[in-house]
Every structure is written in C-alpha cells, then in structure tokens.
Amino acid sequence: MDEFIKLLNKDYELMHYQMKDKAIIFHIQSSRKELACPFCGSKSMRTHSTYEREIQDLPIQEKKVILLVTTRKMFCDNPECQHTTFAEVHPFAAPMAQKTDRLVKNILHTSAQLSSLNASKLLTSSHITVCKSSICNLLKKTPAIVDKSSITKVCVDDFVLRKRFSYGTVMVNLESHRIVDLIPSRETADVANWLATFPNIQVISRDGAATYSSAATGSHPEAIQVSDRFHLIKGLSEAINKYIIREFPAR
Numbered sequence: 001m002d003e004f005i006k007l008l009n010k011d012y013e014l015m016h017y018q019m020k021d022k023a024i025i026f027h028i029q030s031s032r033k034e035l036a037c038p039f040c041g042s043k044s045m046r047t048h049s050t051y052e053r054e055i056q057d058l059p060i061q062e063k064k065v066i067l068l069v070t071t072r073k074m075f076c077d078n079p080e081c082q083h084t085t086f087a088e089v090h091p092f093a094a095p096m097a098q099k100t101d102r103l104v105k106n107i108l109h110t111s112a113q114l115s116s117l118n119a120s121k122l123l124t125s126s127h128i129t130v131c132k133s134s135i136c137n138l139l140k141k142t143p144a145i146v147d148k149s150s151i152t153k154v155c156v157d158d159f160v161l162r163k164r165f166s167y168g169t170v171m172v173n174l175e176s177h178r179i180v181d182l183i184p185s186r187e188t189a190d191v192a193n194w195l196a197t198f199p200n201i202q203v204i205s206r207d208g209a210a211t212y213s214s215a216a217t218g219s220h221p222e223a224i225q226v227s228d229r230f231h232l233i234k235g236l237s238e239a240i241n242k243y244i245i246r247e248f249p250a251r
C-alpha cells in the first residue's frame with residue numbers, strides 16, 4: 001500500500017490504513033523535515049501543532065478512498081514575515097480542498113460533457129462522493145480556455161443581469177452550439193472591442209437591434225450578418241400578419 005502513497009507523492013509515507021464497508025482510509029504524513037512558509041518562503045523545522053485533514057482521492061477496487069493527512073502547523077521564524085505560523089501545504093491538493101488535484105481533474109473531465117446532476121450520479125456510482133453544487137463550484141473556478149482563432153460562426157444576443165438596469169452579451173458557437181464567452185455589457189463599443197478579439201469570425205447571427213449590427217460592422221466588416229432564427233420567424237410572422245390584414249380586411 002505504501003507504493004500507492006508514493007505514486008501520490010514520493011515525500012509521503014503510509015502510517016496505517018483501515019478497510020471500511022465502502023471506503024479505504026489511508027493515514028499518511030509527509031516525511032519532509034523542513035517546510036517553507038508560503039508567505040515569505042523561509043524554511044522552518046519548528047512544529048507548533050498537528051491536526052488531520054480529510055482529503056478524498058481516486059477510488060480503488062470499487063471503494064471510496066479517504067486520505068487522513070497529518071498536517072503540521074509550523075512557526076515562521078522570519079522576523080520580517082507578517083505571519084508567525086503557517087499550515088503545511090500538501091502538493092497533491094489545494095489549501096483547504098477536500099479532494100486531491102487528480103480527483104478534481106477526474107470530476108471535471110466527467111462533468112464537461114454532462115449536466116452537474118448527471119455527473120454527480122455517475123461519479124457516485126463510481127465510488128466518488130461529490131454533490132451537484134460542488135461540481136458547479138469546481139467548474140466555476142476552472143477558467144475556460146477557448147482558442148479564439150478557431151471561432152468562425154457565432155450568434156450574439158443579450159441577456160439580463162438585473163432587469164431594466166443591467167444587461168450582458170453572450171456569444172454562442174453556431175457549429176458546436178456551446179457558449180464561447182460572456183461580457184457584462186451590450187453597449188456598441190464594448191461589444192465591438194470584444195468581437196474584435198475573435199480574429200476569424202465569418203458569420204454573425206444577431207437580433208435586429210442597431211447595437212449588434214453596428215458592433216458587428218465595426219469589428220468584422222467582411223463578416224456576413226444574419227438574423228437569428230427567433231427574430232427571423234418573429235419578423236416573418238409580423239409580415240404575414242400585416243399582409244393578411246391588408247389583403248383580407250374584415251367585412
């Protein structure tokens with residue numbers, strides 16, 4: 001079992017483990033004598049106290065894995081440092097995190113293609129305990145990496161942040177049907193500057209408002225502007241209505 005802990009990090013050792021009905025609990029600790037203060041970088045060997053952190057890791061043999069990690073609180077002896085003590089940072093998990101980095105990576109990979117609710121159900125069946133809201137929080141913390149040069153056909157539309165007071169603009173990739181980006185504005189200049197950061201846009205689907213028309217023309221004069229489906233059908237319905245009223249007046 002110690003081999004498994006070494007795969008997590010070579011500086012950690014297994015003290016003992018417990019097999020429970022649905023989980024394996026590994027009690028582990030770092031073998032490093034000296035720890036660096038995360039605030040000033042100076043090294044310390046003086047322990048103030050210890051406590052245990054519970055961190056969930058990837059499952060093994062269809063069992064949930066819990067790491068109970070002995071964590072030291074150390075003195076910082078640097079008189080220049082603003083902190084007199086600091087907590088040991090474990091290289092396999094973010095400070096305060098309840099899951100290892102590799103487990104978070106696994107959860108994000110699963111959640112990328114599913115709703116948070118379905119991802120939570122799937123992961124739970126794979127012996128990983130994570131609720132819907134935790135998945136949402138993890139996804140919010142993960143910066144979206146979009147290759148802006150690959151975006152060529154988009155739809156832009158406004159959305160409400162606070163009704164009658166504040167609006168934003170959303171961009172959807174018309175080929176993947178996924179949201180590409182959002183900005184907290186629908187002003188022409190802001191939208192034009194934002195659209196200009198996507199250098200290869202060829203088609204812009206938009207509503208009939210002058211704002212998006214001007215922004216699209218200003219940022220991508222060569223791009224084809226098309227009315228989006230909702231506004232196209234709305235315009236067509238209104239035209240048909242007017243035609244019927246004109247051609248078939250009430251008697």
Ligand SMILES: [Zn+2]
Pocket residue numbers: 037038039040041042076077078081082083
């Ligand atoms: Zn310090």
